[in-house]
Amino acid sequence: MALMDRDWSDLRKRLISSLVLVAVGALELWWGGWPFAVFVILVTGTMLWLLWGVTLARGGEWLMFLGLGVALLIAGQGLLALRFSPSGLVAVLWLILVVVASDTCGYFAGRILGGPKFWPRLSPKKTWSVTIAGWLGAALVGAVFWAAGVAGAGLILVSPLVAFAGQMGDITESWAKRRAGVKDASNLIPGHGGVLDRFDALIGATLAMMVLRFAHLLPFAGL
Numbered sequence: 001m002a003l004m005d006r007d008w009s010d011l012r013k014r015l016i017s018s019l020v021l022v023a024v025g026a027l028e029l030w031w032g033g034w035p036f037a038v039f040v041i042l043v044t045g046t047m048l049w050l051l052w053g054v055t056l057a058r059g060g061e062w063l064m065f066l067g068l069g070v071a072l073l074i075a076g077q078g079l080l081a082l083r084f085s086p087s088g089l090v091a092v093l094w095l096i097l098v099v100v101a102s103d104t105c106g107y108f109a110g111r112i113l114g115g116p117k118f119w120p121r122l123s124p125k126k127t128w129s130v131t132i133a134g135w136l137g138a139a140l141v142g143a144v145f146w147a148a149g150v151a152g153a154g155l156i157l158v159s160p161l162v163a164f165a166g167q168m169g170d171i172t173e174s175w176a177k178r179r180a181g182v183k184d185a186s187n188l189i190p191g192h193g194g195v196l197d198r199f200d201a202l203i204g205a206t207l208a209m210m211v212l213r214f215a216h217l218l219p220f221a222g223l
Contacts, residue, residue: 021198022100029083029092036083043199044076050196054177064176075206082209086222090150094220095162095209098138099201102163105137106130123171131167138163152219162208169204173197 028039048069055065083092106126113129142159145151173196212218 025096029089029096032083032089037080040076040080044072047072047196047199051176054196064179068172068176071207072203074210075203078206078210079202082206082213082223087150087220090145091209091218091220091223094141094145094151094155094159095205096202097141098159098162099166099205101137101141102134102166103201106134106167109133119171122175126167126171131164134163134167135160150220154217154219158212158217158219162205162212165208166201166205169207170201172204173200 028036051065051068051072055062055068079092079095082088082095085091107130109132110125110127110130113127113133115127115129117123118126118128118131138159139156142151142155142157146153146155209218213223216223
């Protein structure tokens with residue numbers, strides 16, 4: 001299928017929504033302190049509420065809600081802890097850009113290249129081209145931070161690992177929605193669904209970041 005024949009109908013909505021989200025997130029991240037804490041708490045609470053609706057849509061998925069809910073709470077706490085640590089502003093910026101780059105590169109690779117499915121049982125639409133493009137985009141983000149002198153060269157290798165964890169977060173949330181028989185957790189964000197649909201990858205990425213930080217494998221000063 002030719003490039004121009006691909007379905008790009010949602011690109012404009014996704015682009016506008018992404019720009020708004022990036023602007024709001026960047027402002028909160030720059031402020032730090034209590035504004036960032038309140039922002040993370042509000043987003044986490046909203047995601048928990050949406051998760052409750054998704055997991056109970058079939059009349060009761062309590063274990064699923066508990067498992068994903070605990071992961072969500074831990075990720076929220078980890079994001080706050082990272083922001084309030086030395087090099088926190090740069091590290092959180094890197095984390096968010098890894099997720100954004102992975103999602104963006106994967107979107108275009110999937111639409112242009114297609115190809116065999118990555119994990120059809122859990123994610124029928126995600127292909128290997130989406131997955132690998134996401135890794136490459138994340139590695140590029142790591143390379144930019146290394147070239148800017150704010151992190152070690154190891155970030156080039158760490159970034160794809162974090163991106164992969166983010167992709168697993170996205171797949172897990174998609175699996176939960178399919179079990180519940182719903183397409184999106186909500187329709188709050190045009191082209192993206194809701195807060196849970198948009199930030200699911202960030203949950204997985206943040207959890208991976210926490211493991212790497214605990215193992216002293218994040219090449220940022222003071223982490």
